Amino acid sequence: MLAGGTTAFVADDKAVRISVDGDSRTVRTFADDVAELLAEEAVTVASHDTVAPSPGAALADGDAIEIHRARPLALPPLDAPDGTAVESLLRRLRAQAGAD
Structure with missing residues (x-):
């Protein structure tokens, strides 16, 4: 039973690239969606910023999140x-x- 639980735990671990205005970094996370990962990483998104994929999108290992800040x-x-x-x-x- 322990091996199965460990496998499930490791399977939930994801490497995701976050790019904010071209500055990229790869993070490891257990977050289920984009919004959860951004909250974990303390990345705030203002109303006119763009986020792709959308904050409600599910995350998978190897995904990339692009954030472009709106500027006045x-x-x-x-x-x-x-x-x-x-x-x-x-x-x-x-x-x-x-x-x-």
Whole structure:
């Protein structure tokens, strides 16, 4: 009986990769779902952050959780009638994101 119980205990142990805005780490857990693992690891998720898979999703060994933090973005007034302000803003945002 002990061997069977030990096997079940080991079978529940999972290695899961957590990535928050590209910073990844692998953790060992007995959590059943994403929300439980995030709570164990003290990873908070705000209302506008994205979590994949969803917090209610079941976990299996080898799974990966991706979290992307929402960030506020202050936009300057876009009052140029010819659209040049919008084009200029998009160029600056692409440059800041490293897309240029």
